């Protein structure tokens with residue numbers, strides 16, 4: 001059975017939707033950030049502080065490689081920046097069906113303005129950073145995706161229904 005992979009910007013709901021979808025479909029759930037944190041014994045913010053964003057991206061690439069061939073029929077949520085590497089987009093396609101949860105920068109800001117766990121948003125003007133990063137990443141998300149869902153105003157039940165319908 002194919003894996004279902006959720007991609008999208010920080011705060012789009014990949015983890016929350018993924019967990020609910022895994023209950024609904026009775027499939028196991030995996031989260032790439034959590035797998036990396038567990039393997040490293042550190043939080044993402046510590047990993048960024050120690051090896052930088054590039055070092056973290058290498059860990060994401062290695063994890064995708066390890067998952068291909070070993071994971072099947074799972075629901076997999078991914079870190080928001082994982083699809084920005086071309087190599088990772090290819091690995092995602094090999095790993096399963098990719099669903100992009102798309103939303104506006106303003107919605108991300110509203111959801112994450114109090115967040116302290118995302119190193120890339122710890123800056124003086126997080127809304128501007130969100131806008132810039134999202135604009136830089138949009139083409140990568142779109143290219144990686146087999147299907148795109150606009151999620152700004154949708155509740156979890158609606159999103160999950162749309163995913164299930166699309167899977168047939």
Ligand code: S3P
Nearest residue numbers: 009010011033079080081118119
């Ligand atoms: C990142 C998103 C985070 C995490 C890391 C980097 C990004 O995951 O992987 O902080 O580059 O967008 P979430 O999308 O789950 O917040």
